[in-house]
Amino acid sequence: MRLIVKISCLLFFLQSFSQTTSNQEKIKNYIDTYFNYDRESIHVQFNKNIYVNSEDLAFKGYVWSKNNNTPHSNTANVQLVVYNEQQEIIQKQLIFTTKGTFAGGLHLNNKFKTGKYYFHFYTNWMNNFTEDGSFMQTIEIIDKNEPYNFKTKEPDWDTAKITLSPEGGSILNDINNAVGISIKDCNQKGIETDGIVLDSKSNEVSQFHTNKMGNGVFYLIPNLNEKYTLKIKSDKLTIAQPLPKVQETGIIVTYNNNLPKNKLIIAVKTNEKGVELYQNKKFILLIQQNKNAIQQEIVFDTKETEKTLLFDKKYLSNGVNSIRLIDENLNEITERLVYISPVNSPITTLQAKVVANDSIQLSGKTELNQASLSISVLPENNVCINQNRSIQGTFYLNNYLDIPETDNYAYYDLENKERKQDMELLMLNQNKSKFLWDNIKSNPPKINHSFDKGVTISGKVEKKLNPNSKNRISLVSLKDNVFDEAVIDKNNDFKFENFFAQDSTVFVLQMINEKSLSVATKIEARVSPSQTFFSLPLQFDKTICPTKKNLDKSFTFSVSKAKDSIINLKEITIKSTKKDVLKHQKEMNFMATSFKVKEGDYGRFLDFLNRNGYRTGLDEDGNVFISVNRGFTGGNSGSPTVYIDNDIVLDNNLLFNLYMNEIDEIYMDKSGNSDVVSVGNGTIKIFLRENLKKDYYDIKYTSLIVNKGFAKNIKFKNSQFETQNEFYYFGTLNWSPNITIKDNQNYEIKLPKGNQKEIQVLLEGFSDDGQLVSETRRIPVSNP
Structure with a gap:
């Protein structure tokens, strides 16, 4: 009898082991299939965020490979669509990209009235995926003919809304629960405040504090039969909100991300009721970002309410990773997000000093090697800088969040000493990643959109040709040093594919016969593709409630004294003169x-x-x-x-x-x-x-x-303001979008001094091996 029991147990163990192995293999196949095709994502730095409509607006773009965590060197075509505040398209551009970067801009004019404008950057390849990898930036433009009211930094206290995020998705009876709390106004601006949690007898059972981003946490060991209320009472905010009903049982995933030696400990917890329910059931703990995944089996026995696992973070990807608990039927029980910070961040040094001709020389050095940087330099009192985004926040954070955190610079600001704790609170208050498990398991991408590279110039010749002849079309632009040829097929058609052609370029096409002689014939030619659409819903920064303005602080632009008496001719003026010798x-x-x-x-x-x-x-x-x-x-x-x-x-x-x-x-x-x-x-x-x-x-x-080709990059010029005060408030001292770093070399930028005692520097970029840098600094200007 004992022998039979032992054999039965052995068979059960082997069956269970086989099932677990099979499930882990299925999970691996799901992930490999879903993330087989590399995804692009885009980050764009603008030289500032607020513009007067007489200025040049400039930007530098960075394209990222999610699978490799490096610049996406194969991207060539990036689409830009500009929307006004009514979400109407006002401009489109096709932007040429090389080595993962692009640069461009707009010459603003009186057609741009006061209001918000949305700059949306994307690629055609992104349309193949459920998750949005595009980039949307909200820009404010000011009409110089209207007074400008500066906006208050105060949130709209009257519209404060509380969102609760328990670790396991619900509050479980009789165990210690960590409950995330987020308080934001109607424009998603975080609200910093204190609050408490009360039971039904008004006894204080927990308390919390939210940071400047509006995120906080409180801990609670609840009773199933008790009702709890969250309460905030201050000079500016009074809220009382009941907590969700306590659940009898469930599973919670929690972790400690602050251990020494670069370790991460994860705990999977339940209560006594859960031990009975989940006894001997096998779960898989999955830590995953893109194709990089680690799996670990978990089984609750009759006495354990908590299972702990230790991981070395060197095997995890930088940025947001998903921690998922998967049951035996490959369903997701719960999900937590954890942020893995790079072990080493590149250090940047910047120094400014006055040099000859009353100019400032900005000298910089970074530990990045083989890198591309962009730098904007603004006057010390400039009010157009609202640096709330960073390249790390785009590639490490928002690439994986279901609800993107637009104002993410504070999480990477070296001057923010609480940035690590702030990131932990953000992860707690994000319920899930943008990569849903059900999609990974059963809805892999279907590739229906091409990976565009350049444009296609195609057409047809009118002349009737001998089917056996070997005629060809030559494509020439002497001004752009273009000489190319394509065969003419039996249908008299020709095609030049993957071609770099800028708008306004004039190409000359002529037919060449077998003897390399030009043949006169009518040729029809076109450029394609035109602007491609974006298939996912656009995430406009919608203003739900009015932005409060500081009525005590407004600015009125000066009217040009020469406006009515002088006409500025941007082009040349040529006059007929008898002194010049006219040959013809x-x-x-x-x-x-x-x-x-x-x-x-x-x-x-x-x-x-x-x-x-x-x-x-x-x-x-x-x-x-x-x-x-x-x-x-x-x-x-x-x-x-x-x-x-x-x-x-x-x-x-x-x-x-x-x-x-x-x-x-x-x-x-x-x-x-x-x-x-x-x-x-x-x-x-x-x-x-x-x-x-x-x-x-x-x-x-x-x-x-060419009128459907790549947009020409603008030659950025600082706008001329009527007064020095206007320039200090709204102007740009320097915009340098294409700084190339090789072998950790230094770089220098010269800019006008004026009366600057310090300057504001915005720096972003990445290296070939995927290191990121994003910094905003105020640099004092020293005299030699």
């Missing part, structure tokens, strides 16, 4: 107006025409048009005939990227009497400088102006 004047009718272009002059030729009696632009098909303004001879608004070096221009697209510094002389005859080709619409003759390569203008071609 005798070739023109006496009614023609002549212009000698000086070598130092710059600007676009089409803009020059706009200032001299013509209208230019792009028509609905994206082609350049030139028309005569009404009011000239004959009142005709048709297109004039244009010549370059006495060769007629059959395609006006050629003129799109023609600049004044390439031109020697211009003649405009609006009467149309200078040549027999023009019929009443006038003549424009352009003579190029002798040293210019004229092959670009002589070839027989079809031109294509």
Whole structure:
């Protein structure tokens, strides 16, 4: 009989062991499948957060590989969509990305009225996944024609709301429960306060304090038959809220993340009732971030209400990790989040001193190696800095939180001595990660969206071709040093894929035959794809309640004294003069107006025409048009005939990227009497400088102006303010988006001094091996 019992026990053990092994293997397969495809996430640093609508808005973007925790070097295309406060699209850009970074910006103008604007960055690849990896930044823009009221930092006490987060999802009877408490106003601004917990007889059984982020914790050993009330009473806030009903039993996961030697201890707890319910049932404790996962089996015996496990954090990923308790049916019982801080954080040193010509030299050094940084420098009294986000907060924190913590800089601020404790409270008050277990188990990603790299230039030739011929299309842009070829298939189609093409670039296409000779034919060409959509719901920073303004502190911008009397011409002004020698004047009718272009002059030729009696632009098909303004001879608004070096221009697209510094002389005859080709619409003759390569203008071609390509990066300029006080409040001293660090080298930035005794420096970046840095500092300016 004893032998039978032993064999039965052995069989039960082997069966259980087999089941556990099988479940662990299934869990591993679930995770490997769900996280098989690498995900991108984006962080963007703006040079500041509040702008006057006469300034340049600039940004630097960083793209992260979640699977590798390093820069995502394969990303090429990032989409930007800008929304106004009514969530209407006002602008789109396709931004070129290389080595995991991109830079760009906007020239603001009077079209940007006072209000909030939302800048949304994403990639087409992100549309394949349930979890949102995009980046949304709220920017405030100020109209200089309106007074500006500074906003108070006080929360809206009248709309305070309490959220409770028990460790196991519910408060369990007769054991010590840690209950997270979060208090925020209607705009999700944290409220710092104190409070107590009372039983039904008004006895104080616990107390708590919430930090500046609004997070806190209280501990409670409850009675199943008792009712508890949370109470806050202060000068600014009075709240009484009942606690959820105490549950008879359940399971809690808790941990200690502050042990020496980089250790993490996790406890799985239940009460006496739970021991009876869960006796001999096997659970799997899973610690996981992306594909990195550790599994450990747990079994409650007849006497234990708590199981503890010790882990070395060097095997866990930096940032938020999920601790899940999985039952025998592979269902999730509960989840806790734990934050693993990097063992070593790179140290950055910054020093500013006055140098020659009344400028400041900012010198920096960082322990990052092979890194890309971006730095914004603002005046000491600048009010446009509201640094509440950090690159660590995006990649280590919000990549994994179900409810992103937008104001996350304080959790990484080296001057915040309580940042580690603040992070622990945040983890307690986040109920779950954005990666849901049910999705991991049964809803792996389906890849329906491409990983875009560049754009595609495609089209068709009109000429009927021999099916066996080997004709090809050449694509040329001399200005951008582009020379490429593609075959023409049997359907007369051609395609240039993964192509870097900026907006406003003029490409020349021509057909080449087997003998490498150009063949005249009509060619249709287009750029694709256009802007791709974002399939997930957008997380706008919605203002539920009005932002309180400090009515005692407002600012009114000065009106420019020269506004009504002086017109600032951004482009060049060219005047006809008899002193300049005009080489081709005798070739023109006496009614023609002549212009000698000086070598130092710059600007676009089409803009020059706009200032001299013509209208230019792009028509609905994206082609350049030139028309005569009404009011000239004959009142005709048709297109004039244009010549370059006495060769007629059959395609006006050629003129799109023609600049004044390439031109020697211009003649405009609006009467149309200078040549027999023009019929009443006038003549424009352009003579190029002798040293210019004229092959670009002589070839027989079809031109294509890119209008769905990559946005051109702006050349950032500091805005001119009417008063020094305006500049100190709202201006930017320096924006340096592309600082490259190699071998821990130093870097230097020069900026105007003014009366600065100290400057504000915003620095962010990452290294090739995945180290992150994000700092905001006030740096004193020393004299030599």
